[in-house]
Amino acid sequence: MKRLLEWQIAAVKSIREETYRTKTLTLSLPSWTAHRPGQHYDVRLTAPDGYQAQRSYSIASEPERTGEIDLTVEQLSDGEVSSYLHDVLVPGDRIEVRGPIGGYFVWEASLGGPLLLVAGGSGVVPLMSMVRHRRAAGATVATHLLYSSRTPEDVIYADELHELQAAGDGLRVIQTFTRAQPPNWTGYARRIDAAMLSEVAAPLGRKAQAFICGPTLLVEAAADGLVEAGLAPERIKTERFGPSGGTA
Amino acid sequence: MEEPMDRVHENMLDGNAAAGILDEIFGGEMTASPTECEHCGREGELGSLLTFTQAPGLVLRCPACSEVMLRVVQTPDYTYLDVRGAVYLRLARR
Ligand SMILES: Cc1cc2nc3c(=O)[nH]c(=O)nc-3n(C[C@H](O)[C@H](O)[C@H](O)COP(=O)(O)OP(=O)(O)OC[C@H]3O[C@@H](n4cnc5c(N)ncnc54)[C@H](O)[C@@H]3O)c2cc1C
Ligand SMILES: [Zn+2]
Numbered sequence: 473m474k475r476l477l478e479w480q481i482a483a484v485k486s487i488r489e490e491t492y493r494t495k496t497l498t499l500s501l502p503s504w505t506a507h508r509p510g511q512h513y514d515v516r517l518t519a520p521d522g523y524q525a526q527r528s529y530s531i532a533s534e535p536e537r538t539g540e541i542d543l544t545v546e547q548l549s550d551g552e553v554s555s556y557l558h559d560v561l562v563p564g565d566r567i568e569v570r571g572p573i574g575g576y577f578v579w580e581a582s583l584g585g586p587l588l589l590v591a592g593g594s595g596v597v598p599l600m601s602m603v604r605h606r607r608a609a610g611a612t613v614a615t616h617l618l619y620s621s622r623t624p625e626d627v628i629y630a631d632e633l634h635e636l637q638a639a640g641d642g643l644r645v646i647q648t649f650t651r652a653q654p655p656n657w658t659g660y661a662r663r664i665d666a667a668m669l670s671e672v673a674a675p676l677g678r679k680a681q682a683f684i685c686g687p688t689l690l691v692e693a694a695a696d697g698l699v700e701a702g703l704a705p706e707r708i709k710t711e712r713f714g715p716s717g718g719t720a
Numbered sequence: 721m722e723e724p725m726d727r728v729h730e731n732m733l734d735g736n737a738a739a740g741i742l743d744e745i746f747g748g749e750m751t752a753s754p755t756e757c758e759h760c761g762r763e764g765e766l767g768s769l770l771t772f773t774q775a776p777g778l779v780l781r782c783p784a785c786s787e788v789m790l791r792v793v794q795t796p797d798y799t800y801l802d803v804r805g806a807v808y809l810r811l812a813r814r
Contacts, residue, residue: 477743514740528737574739575752576767688732709767712737715730 477570478503479516484565485540490628494594495558496532496544499569506535509601510578510683510711513543513571517556527553530597530685530711531572534604544628546594577711579683581606585613586676587683588703590664590694592620595686595713596628602683603636603643612642618672619645620664620690623652646672664694670701678702685711731774735767738778741792742766745799746811756807760785766809 482499490496509531516526533542547558561567579587579602587606589599596619606615621627627647637645648660648668660668673680682703684694691712698708735751742750751767762784769780769789777793782805789805803809 476747477740512736512739528740570740573743573749574736574767575749576739576765577734577736688730692729706764710734712733714733 477573479568479570481566482569484561484563484567486563487561490544491626493626494544494546494628496542497557497561498540498542499567500540501569504539504541505572506538507531507541507572507601508575508578508580509535509605510598511572511574511601512598513541513569514573515543515553515557516568516570517553518568525553528573530601532597532600532604534601534608536605536608544594544597544600577683577685577709579681581609581611581613583681585615586680587613587615588673588676588680588698589615589617590619590669590682590684590686590698591617592664592686592690592694593622593626594628595684595690595711598685598711599683600629603633606643607636607639607641614676615643616672616676617643617645618648618664618668620648620650620686622650624649624654664690664697666697666700669694669697673698673701673703678704680707682708683711684708686713688712688714731772733771733773735765735769735771735780737771737773738769738780738792739767741778741794745792745801746809748812748814750809750811753810753812755789755809757782757785757787757789758805758807759787 480503482501485498485500488496512528512530514526514528518524529543531541532544545554545557548554591599633645637643650663653661682698684691691710695708695710699705739751752765755766756763762782770783772779780790782789787805791802793800
């Protein structure tokens with residue numbers, strides 16, 4: 473069925489602090505459409521003088537949740553739109569959005585697996601929609617999420633990821649901390665590289681479908697590393713968020 | 721005209737980042753749709769191209785040879801579309 477991509481006015485239902493640099497906005501949509509995990513919305517701000525700024529934000533929630541979506545936004549210093557969403561927006565406000573958008577960087581349970589998800593910083597957002605959907609749909613495809621953060625305080629959705637993994641339905645979360653590690657940490661403590669990727673990807677075999685998301689330079693490195701680790705380029709999909717600023 | 725590719729590397733995005741504007745122009749989701757590079761013959765989904773949003777307008781380049789495949793410039797009243805670098809675009813019929 474054809475649906476025109478139109479701007480609509482969403483209401484900010486709630487705002488939740490995920491980490492000291494990220495917030496999740498729950499938006500109620502008058503014209504909600506079920507999304508495909510991995511898709512995004514465009515957000516448009518208009519100043520009183522007519523000046524407009526538009527940015528894309530991935531959907532964090534699963535499509536099984538109807539009528540509303542979660543967007544998780546990282547605040548960038550001097551970030552025009554992210555600062556507005558962090559510092560100005562309050563529950564009850566209205567905001568212009570259009571979506572869901574995209575059909576390339578998407579995964580849904582019917583597509584099967586195994587799945588290799590690689591995230592740097594806020595790049596975990598669209599992958600979170602995938603794992604939340606995986607759970608809601610009762611899918612058990614083998615899924616490895618490799619998630620790079622600077623420090624333990626930077627981990628978005630930490631508790632929920634822990635619970636999802638504890639459900640024992642085939643999801644494994646593998647973390648790496650590039651700047652500071654939790655006490656007694658024995659896991660990875662460096663940037664994502666080819667050796668790490670092949671360790672994480674090996675148990676999934678050559679048929680794995682990979683989704684990489686995060687700051688542009690991290691995505692580059694991870695995509696190259698996966699090809700080096702033996703995964704065919706056509707099995708690797710990427711979503712670059714933009715300049716890294718060393719986010720992960 | 722455009723900056724050499726390596727200087728804008730950090731700002732590079734994927735075809736997904738152009739999904740909204742392409743949907744607006746063509747009236748439907750385009751990023752899962754295939755296209756072919758006029759310069760090197762690579763075929764792949766529009767979502768797999770490299771997108772530069774900081775050029776004047778929007779520029780999509782081939783990930784294999786880096787040549788420009790699509791260019792979109794918008795003015796308040798019109799959209800200008802230059803697809804010289806693409807052999808074809810595929811649109812769903814409706
Ligand atoms: C398809 C897609 C999905 C996205 N999903 C999300 C998401 O779920 N959550 C999220 O937080 N962001 C996401 N982004 C990034 C988002 O669209 C904006 O680019 C980001 O919020 C910065 O906008 P701004 O107006 O705050 O900063 P700007 O005012 O545009 O830039 C301010 C400064 O930050 C730098 N900068 C710009 N973008 C980034 C970046 N991504 N990382 C680090 N530094 C940057 C600029 O070079 C500049 O110095 C997504 C991007 C794309 C293309
Ligand atoms: Zn080419």
